Amino acid sequence: MLGYLFFISQKRNITTYLNFVAIATIFGYYLKTISIPAEKIHLIEYALLSYFMGKSFQLGDAGNRDIRYFQVFLLITFIGVLDEGLQYYLPNRVFDIKDIWLNSLAGFLWLACLRLIIYSRPGESSKPAEER
Numbered sequence: 001m002l003g004y005l006f007f008i009s010q011k012r013n014i015t016t017y018l019n020f021v022a023i024a025t026i027f028g029y030y031l032k033t034i035s036i037p038a039e040k041i042h043l044i045e046y047a048l049l050s051y052f053m054g055k056s057f058q059l060g061d062a063g064n065r066d067i068r069y070f071q072v073f074l075l076i077t078f079i080g081v082l083d084e085g086l087q088y089y090l091p092n093r094v095f096d097i098k099d100i101w102l103n104s105l106a107g108f109l110w111l112a113c114l115r116l117i118i119y120s121r122p123g124e125s126s127k128p129a130e131e132r
Contacts, residue, residue, distance in 0.1 A: 019116040027109050030102070039102060046106035050076055054114050065119075069111055076107035 027043070034040050053072045059065060080103030088095035 016117055020113075023109055023112050023116070027106075030105065034102070039099065042099060042103055043106040046076060046080065046103045047110040049079065050107040050110035051114070054111065059111075059114055059119055065115075069115055073104070073108060073111055077104045080104055080107075 027047075030043060031040055034043070050072065053075060057068045057072050059068055059072065077100070080100045083103065084095050084097075084100050087093040
């Protein structure tokens, strides 16, 4: 992501860099504080899943973007619930609601990267179109 910001992106404003620092700080915090390696892998796994689902849902295209982001987030959360639900029935595996939360968090953080950094539009306002 950092390489994208410095070498590929044409968006050279402070907001983009602050968004990156905030998201990277949250992601780094969880990677550092999680003690179980499998859960760290889940963070990375679900961030990648979020990236690929974002590509398949064409999040960079105009029109109903926020709805598509929400749909991708719900789908990632649903996949996390299924993943943990399967673990409930497997021997030597444990169902943990915290893992569902971490999976959703990883998906959300990468979607935030896509929305705020990669696919942000110049001069885009956070206000709805009716209020501008």
